[in-house]
Amino acid sequence: MRELGERRQALLLAAPAAAALALVALWPLLAAAWLSLRHVLLVFGEDRFVGLANYAFLLRDARFWSALGNTVWFTGVAVGLELLLALPLALALQRSGALVRAAVLVPWVLPTVVAARLWSWLLDAELGLVNRLWPGPPVAWLGTPALALSAAILVDVWKTTPFVALILLAGLQAIPQDLLQAARVDGASPWRSFRAVTLPLLRPAILLALLFRSLDAFRVFDAVFVLTDGGPGHATETLSLYAFKTLLRAGSFGYGSALSVVTFLCVAALGLVWLRLLARRRGEALR
Amino acid sequence: MRPRTSALAALAALAVGFTACQRERPGGDGIRLVLRHQPLWGDPAPFRALLDGFERAHPGVTVDAQAIPNASDLAHQLLLTALEGGGGDLDVFVLDVIWTAEFARAGWLADLSGAFPPDRLREELLPGPVETAVQGGRTFAVPWYVDVGVLYWRTDLVPRPPRTYRELEAQARAAMARDPALRGFVWQGRQYEGLSCNAFEAIWGHGGEPLRDGRLVLDAPEARAALAWLRGLVTGGVSPPSVTTAAEEETRRLFQDGRAVFMRNWPYALALLEAPGSPVRGRVAIAPLPSVAGAPGPGALGGWHLGVRAGLAPARRAAAERLVAHLTSPEAALTLALAYGRNPARRALYDDPRLRAGAPAVAALAPHLARARPRPVTPYYGLVADALQGELSAAVAGVRPPGEALRRAQAQLDHLTGAR
Numbered sequence: 001m002r003e004l005g006e007r008r009q010a011l012l013l014a015a016p017a018a019a020a021l022a023l024v025a026l027w028p029l030l031a032a033a034w035l036s037l038r039h040v041l042l043v044f045g046e047d048r049f050v051g052l053a054n055y056a057f058l059l060r061d062a063r064f065w066s067a068l069g070n071t072v073w074f075t076g077v078a079v080g081l082e083l084l085l086a087l088p089l090a091l092a093l094q095r096s097g098a099l100v101r102a103a104v105l106v107p108w109v110l111p112t113v114v115a116a117r118l119w120s121w122l123l124d125a126e127l128g129l130v131n132r133l134w135p136g137p138p139v140a141w142l143g144t145p146a147l148a149l150s151a152a153i154l155v156d157v158w159k160t161t162p163f164v165a166l167i168l169l170a171g172l173q174a175i176p177q178d179l180l181q182a183a184r185v186d187g188a189s190p191w192r193s194f195r196a197v198t199l200p201l202l203r204p205a206i207l208l209a210l211l212f213r214s215l216d217a218f219r220v221f222d223a224v225f226v227l228t229d230g231g232p233g234h235a236t237e238t239l240s241l242y243a244f245k246t247l248l249r250a251g252s253f254g255y256g257s258a259l260s261v262v263t264f265l266c267v268a269a270l271g272l273v274w275l276r277l278l279a280r281r282r283g284e285a286l287r
Numbered sequence: 288m289r290p291r292t293s294a295l296a297a298l299a300a301l302a303v304g305f306t307a308c309q310r311e312r313p314g315g316d317g318i319r320l321v322l323r324h325q326p327l328w329g330d331p332a333p334f335r336a337l338l339d340g341f342e343r344a345h346p347g348v349t350v351d352a353q354a355i356p357n358a359s360d361l362a363h364q365l366l367l368t369a370l371e372g373g374g375g376d377l378d379v380f381v382l383d384v385i386w387t388a389e390f391a392r393a394g395w396l397a398d399l400s401g402a403f404p405p406d407r408l409r410e411e412l413l414p415g416p417v418e419t420a421v422q423g424g425r426t427f428a429v430p431w432y433v434d435v436g437v438l439y440w441r442t443d444l445v446p447r448p449p450r451t452y453r454e455l456e457a458q459a460r461a462a463m464a465r466d467p468a469l470r471g472f473v474w475q476g477r478q479y480e481g482l483s484c485n486a487f488e489a490i491w492g493h494g495g496e497p498l499r500d501g502r503l504v505l506d507a508p509e510a511r512a513a514l515a516w517l518r519g520l521v522t523g524g525v526s527p528p529s530v531t532t533a534a535e536e537e538t539r540r541l542f543q544d545g546r547a548v549f550m551r552n553w554p555y556a557l558a559l560l561e562a563p564g565s566p567v568r569g570r571v572a573i574a575p576l577p578s579v580a581g582a583p584g585p586g587a588l589g590g591w592h593l594g595v596r597a598g599l600a601p602a603r604r605a606a607a608e609r610l611v612a613h614l615t616s617p618e619a620a621l622t623l624a625l626a627y628g629r630n631p632a633r634r635a636l637y638d639d640p641r642l643r644a645g646a647p648a649v650a651a652l653a654p655h656l657a658r659a660r661p662r663p664v665t666p667y668y669g670l671v672a673d674a675l676q677g678e679l680s681a682a683v684a685g686v687r688p689p690g691e692a693l694r695r696a697q698a699q700l701d702h703l704t705g706a707r
Contacts, residue, residue: 125527
C-alpha cells in the first residue's frame, strides 16, 4: 500500500519534467514526421499530403545514399580514432596535475565553428601552414574529394579526443588501486595488468564514450559546414547537412523533414545498440 | 531566511532588467520603417545622412536600418524564415538578383508597378537588373546596386587582355614559363554560388543559353564544352588545384600577392588591389571575360534590389515606397558610389562628371555592366541552386566527367521543378 502511494507520488513529481521533455523533444519530432508525409514547397505555397512518396524518393536518391555513406564512414573512422588516441592520453593524464589536464581540454572548449575555421585556414591550399610545411608540391586538402572527408575527420578527432579522454579518465579513477597492486604482486607486466585488469573494468566507460561520441559524430554539421559546406561535388556532405540544405536553402520542407526523420531513426538505432551493450556489460559485471 | 531574500532580490532584479530591455515603441502615430540591408563597409556617416534626409523630408516617419548577413545564402535564409513565418520586423529589405523571382512568386513582395512602372525602369536603369526585378510585366523590386564578373589581368606580365579562351591559356602558359612560381588563371571553384557564376559565364562564353522557354536546360553541348574547359584548366595546370576550394577572397589574396596572371572576380577587388601597399599596385587592369569566338563574354550579373514586403497597411506601404524611391534616386546612387564603391543601376549616372571624377573605377565599369547577363531568372532558381552547385563542383573537381555531372544535374532539376 505504502509502495503504491510512493510510486504515484514519484510519478506526479516527475510529471512536469516529463511534460517539458515531451513538449521540447517529442512534439518537434512528431511535427517533422507529419511534415515528412507532405509535399511542402514554401516559395510556391504548395502543401499537400503525399503519404510515403518522400520516403520512396529517398530510397532512390543517390545523393541521400552518398550522404549516408559519408556519415557512416565519418562516424566509424572518427570515433575509432578518438578512442585509440584517447586511451593512452587518459592513462597519461592519470599521473598529471590539474594544469596539464586543463590544457589538454583546450580543443574541446573551443567552439566547433572557430576550430573548423582555424583548420580551414591551416589546410588552405595556397596560404595554409600545413602546405607550407608539407614536403613536395602543395596539396588541395579541402578540394580533393578523397582528402576533404579525411580533413573533416581530422578536425573532429582533434576537437573531441580530449572529451573522450576525460570520460576514460573518470573510468580509470574508479578502478580500485589494490586490484592493480595485487596484479603487480602476482608478477604481471604493465601490459598484462592493463589488458587483464584495467581494460575489462574500463569497459563501461569506453561504451559510454562510444555512445556519446557516435551519436554526436553521426549528427556532425558545423565542422563540415564551415570546412567545405558539403565539399567538392557533395563528397563531404553528411545527412544533417543535406537535410539542412533541403529544408532551409531550397525550402522543400516535406523532403527535408523526411531526411531529418531518417537521420533520427538511424541515431536512435545506434543509441539503442550501444545502450543494449552497456546494459549487458553492467549485468555481466554484477554477476 | 537570508538566502531566500537574496534569491528573491536577484529574481526581482532580473525581471526589472528584462522589462527594461524591451524595445521602445514609437509613441503616437509615427511610422517606424525597418530597413534591412547588408553592411556597407566604410564610413557609416554618408548612409546615415541619406536616411536622415529622408526622415527630414517625411516628418513622422523614422527609418530603423538593421543589418543582415553579408553572405547571400545566410541573408536568403534569414529573410525566408522571417517572411514565411509571417512575423519579423521587416518592411523594406534587400534582395539578391537571383531570388527576386522566387520571392515574387511566393507572394512576399509588394507589387510596385504603380510607383515604379516597368517602362520607366527599363528606360532609366541597366537592362540586366531590370530583367530580374520585373516579373510578368510587374515590378516587384527596384535595382539598388549591381555587380558583374570581370577578368583582372597583370599589365606587366601580359601585353594585352585575352579575347578568346585559347589566347588566355596561351598567355598564361607563356607567363608561367618565364616564372614557374606563377599561377595562370584563378577563379572561384568552391562548391557555392560563386561557382555557378563562373560556370554560367563559361557556358555563355561557349555560346550556350541555359534558360529556354522558362525551362532550365543544362544538359547541352555548349554546357558540356564549358565545364570540360573549366576542368581542363585545372588538369592542364593553367589553374592551380586550389581553385576547387577558392572563393572570392582566396583568389583576391593570391592575385594581390602577385602570384597569378589572371583572375576572375567582382569589381570590388580593384580598390583593394590598387590600395597603397598592395604588391600589384598600378600593374592590374580590368577586361571583359573571354569567349570562344572572341567577342567580349558576358559577365554574371550580381547585385541587390530593394523590395517592399507584401501585405503592409496602406500608409506604411506608401512610406516604404517613398523610402525605396529615395534610396534609388540618382543622388543616393551617387552617394553610394562615391562613399562605398557600389555600382549604381542607373544608366545616366555613368556619364555624370561627378562620378567620373570621384569614382573613376565605378564609371569605367559601364560597358561591362551593360553586357552583364543575369543567371537564369526563374522562381525555381533557389530550389535548384544547391543541386546545381553540387554537380558543377563535381565536374570541376574531377569527381565526375562533365557530361555525367550535367546529366545528373538535369535529372535533379527536373525532379525538383517537375514534381509539383
